[in-house]
Every structure is written in C-alpha cells, then in structure tokens.
Amino acid sequence: MRPENSFPFVRELNELRRGRGLDAADLHQRIGPFLREVCDITDADRPAEARRKLVLRLTELCGRLPDDLRLAALAAFGLHEEAAGEFLDRRISWLASVLDRDPRTARRRIDLAFRRLDELLVTPPPERDLHPLAGxxxxxxxxxxxxxxxxxxxxxxxxxxxxxxxxxxxxxxxxxxxxxxxxxxxxxxxxxxxxxxxxxxxxxxxxxxxxxxxxxxxxxxxxxxxxxxxxxxxxxxxxxxxxxxxxxxxxxxxxxxxxxxxxxxxxxxxxxxxxxxxxxxxxxxxxxxxxxxxxxxxxxxxxxxxxxxxxxxxxxxxxxx
Structure with a gap:
C-alpha cells in the first residue's frame, strides 16, 4: 500500500474540487505546482488559458478511468454537465443518488478516483500529434x-x-x-x-x-x-x-x-x-x-x-x- 505522501497530485486535486470546482473564478490561483508542470501551465498563461490546459488534461485522464470512478471524478471537478456549477456537497449528493449509494460512499469513490488520476499524472503523457483543427x-x-x-x-x-x-x-x-x-x-x-x-x-x-x-x-x-x-x-x-x-x-x-x-x-x-x-x-x-x-x-x-x-x-x- 502506498503511503499518503507518495500521491503527489492528490492534495492538489482535492484543492481543485472545493466550491464550484473547475468553474471557480479563482481556479488559476488554486492550480498547484505539480499540476502546472504536467499541464504545461506557465506564469505567462492568462487565467482562461490555464483553465483550458487543466480541463483538457483532466478530462482526457478521466476518460481512462472505470465508469464509476470517471463519474466520481467528473462530478467532483464539476465537469459533469448534470453536476456543473453546484457546490461540492451538492455534487456529492448528486453522485450518491446516481450511484445509489450514501454520500460517504460517494466521497470514498472520489478519493479512489483521485488516487487513480495521481497514478496517471505521474506517468509521462504520450506524444500527441499537432493539428490545425481546433474545437x-x-x-x-x-x-x-x-x-x-x-x-x-x-x-x-x-x-x-x-x-x-x-x-x-x-x-x-x-x-x-x-x-x-x-x-x-x-x-x-x-x-x-x-x-x-x-x-x-x-x-x-x-x-x-x-x-x-x-x-x-x-x-x-x-x-x-x-x-x-x-x-x-x-x-x-x-x-x-x-x-x-x-x-x-x-x-x-x-x-x-x-x-x-x-x-x-x-x-x-x-x-x-x-x-x-x-x-x-x-x-x-x-x-x-x-x-x-x-x-x-x-x-x-x-x-x-x-x-x-x-x-x-x-x-x-x-x-x-
């Protein structure tokens, strides 16, 4: 079993899920140093660009999780369209209802999802092709x-x-x-x-x-x-x-x-x-x-x-x- 301090991204991910999650107005100020590095976020990036880089990277990694953990992570970040914009407690309640579990179990599912995301984040991403087609x-x-x-x-x-x-x-x-x-x-x-x-x-x-x-x-x-x-x-x-x-x-x-x-x-x-x-x-x-x-x-x-x-x-x- 890995000790808590061997999950370098979990603390930073937990910071992001507070309040409105990735919809928070001060999101760019709450992105930790580990996430800034792996998402290629620099001090020169405007808040909107920092958010774009972070959301795309986390969305991609959530797509690699099992269905229940992907749902838990997206709800925690406020990225799921049915849970977007709500505060964390309400997003957790929504997740619990979808999973047909109590809120405590929903929180544990989020914690597990964040640990899995940590494992993916410490692995260097594959080389991506550049393309001019945006959107x-x-x-x-x-x-x-x-x-x-x-x-x-x-x-x-x-x-x-x-x-x-x-x-x-x-x-x-x-x-x-x-x-x-x-x-x-x-x-x-x-x-x-x-x-x-x-x-x-x-x-x-x-x-x-x-x-x-x-x-x-x-x-x-x-x-x-x-x-x-x-x-x-x-x-x-x-x-x-x-x-x-x-x-x-x-x-x-x-x-x-x-x-x-x-x-x-x-x-x-x-x-x-x-x-x-x-x-x-x-x-x-x-x-x-x-x-x-x-x-x-x-x-x-x-x-x-x-x-x-x-x-x-x-x-x-x-x-x-």
Whole structure:
C-alpha cells in the first residue's frame, strides 16, 4: 500500500474540487505546482488559458478511468454537465443518488478516483500529434459499414470532447472514392441518428462532402457529447475498403463491416496506420481477419496517428499460391 505522501497530485486535486470546482473564478490561483508542470501551465498563461490546459488534461485522464470512478471524478471537478456549477456537497449528493449509494460512499469513490488520476499524472503523457483543427477531438468512434443493404450505408457513432467553450456546431467530413472509369455521381447524403441535426451539406468534390451538425445545446470546455450519423452515397460501386484517416485527434476506433452473408469476400485484412497510397494500391497487408458466419468482420484501433489510415480492406479474388 502506498503511503499518503507518495500521491503527489492528490492534495492538489482535492484543492481543485472545493466550491464550484473547475468553474471557480479563482481556479488559476488554486492550480498547484505539480499540476502546472504536467499541464504545461506557465506564469505567462492568462487565467482562461490555464483553465483550458487543466480541463483538457483532466478530462482526457478521466476518460481512462472505470465508469464509476470517471463519474466520481467528473462530478467532483464539476465537469459533469448534470453536476456543473453546484457546490461540492451538492455534487456529492448528486453522485450518491446516481450511484445509489450514501454520500460517504460517494466521497470514498472520489478519493479512489483521485488516487487513480495521481497514478496517471505521474506517468509521462504520450506524444500527441499537432493539428490545425481546433474545437473538439474524438474520444471514441464506432463505424458500421452495411454492404448487405441496397444501397450500402455507413453508420458512425462518436463520443467527442469539446476543446473550447460554447461549441455548438461540428463539421463532419465523408469521402467515397469512385472506381476509375465509373460514373462520378457526386451525391452523398447524411442523416443524424441522434445527438444533433444536419443543417448544411457541402459537396466539396465528386468524392468528398462535408456536413454541418448543430448540437442540441452548446458544449462547455471538456464536456463530452455523443452523436450518430448515417452516411449514404448514391453510388452502387464502392471501393473494397473502409478506412478512417484522422485529421484531428482520435483515441479509439471500432470498425465493423457487414457483408452479404451469401457472398462474403475470401480475403479481409487489417490496415493499422498505413499511408493512403497503400490503401489505394490494394496491397494485402498479410494481417488477415475472418468473416464470421453472419457475414461480419471487425477490429478495434487505439491511439490513432493523424494522417495515417486505419480500417479494413478486402478482395473477392482468392489468395494466390
């Protein structure tokens, strides 16, 4: 068992949860030296910038905790949208009601969450890709491509994290490359399944479209939000792959393709962070996957690098000897 003084961040985290938590007006004055160092907060940072760095780092780390501890930490900091702005005792009462426990147990859950956060904070963070796309990042994404439908469609569900206050719109991109020599039908449609509404469609090129999604209400810095969208190209001939090439930070991706179970491809392989040209060339990576008896194949990717492609590719040609 670790002694109390071996948790260097716990005292500083406890200081942050007082009053209105990370919504406190004097937050920048209550950030301790250990947290300032790991969050790269300098004396030159204005209060708003110090808050932004702290909230984003703590939100990211809370996302790595088990569900109950993540909820406890977010409530303690005032980062959970249903507990934001309240004073600590009221946030603890809210947490106790959600956990169906007494307030004393809720406090113990917060203490445990802070110890787990301490362990994460003392570990150097992984290198992050820099990107020019500001406003939000993808904590997790689940994509299901239905090739057993006519026409095919893609359903995406994402959990995002706001990197700014008052985030009220998202720009979503979707590409459907045409086969060489095929009729370039430009139409790509998108329908919101939940978590927002599509208010604008922009056909950037024959193969690429952008859609503006308006959120139900503006997000606060560090707030999570989940939404789902169905994309459908008005094109019957699709290239034999599904990949995501993240232009912004993406921590986790789950891909599932559902084929016509009467005619599945004999070869499916994983693309785990490859250049786009590798995808276009259709070279079998040798990382084979099997289609199950209901016609599905899937895989999960973590800590995606921006600019590289992740997903699945297949061929209806048998493997050569």
């Amino acid at each position: 939000w990042y993808v904590e997790s994404m689940k994509a299901t491509l239905h090739l057993d439908r006519d026409p095919p469609d893609l359903e995406e569900e994402r959990r995002i994290v706001a990197e700014v206050d008052e985030l009220d719109e998202l720009v979503l991109s979707f590409s459907v490359p045409a086969e060489p020599g095929s009729d370039p039908v430009p139409d790509i449609t998108a329908d919101a399944l939940f978590g927002g509404e599509i208010v604008e469609a922009r056909q950037v090129s024959v193969s690429h479209a952008q859609f503006v999604m308006r959120l139900p209400s503006p997000l606060r810095l560090g707030q999570r939000h989940e939404y789902g969208v169905r994309f459908a190209p008005r094109r019957t001939s699709l290239r034999p792959y599904y990949v995501m090439t993240p232009l912004r930070r993406c921590e986790r991706l789950s891909v599932r393709v559902r084929f016509d179970r009467a005619n599945p491809p004999p070869r499916v392989w994983r693309l785990n962070g490859v250049p786009g040209r590798v995808v276009d060339d259709g070279v079998d990576s040798g990382d084979a996957l099997s289609v199950n008896r209901v016609g599905e194949v899937g895989f999960e990717f973590h800590e995606l690098h921006q600019g590289l492609s992740y997903g699945l590719q297949w061929s209806f040609e048998p493997r050569g000897d």
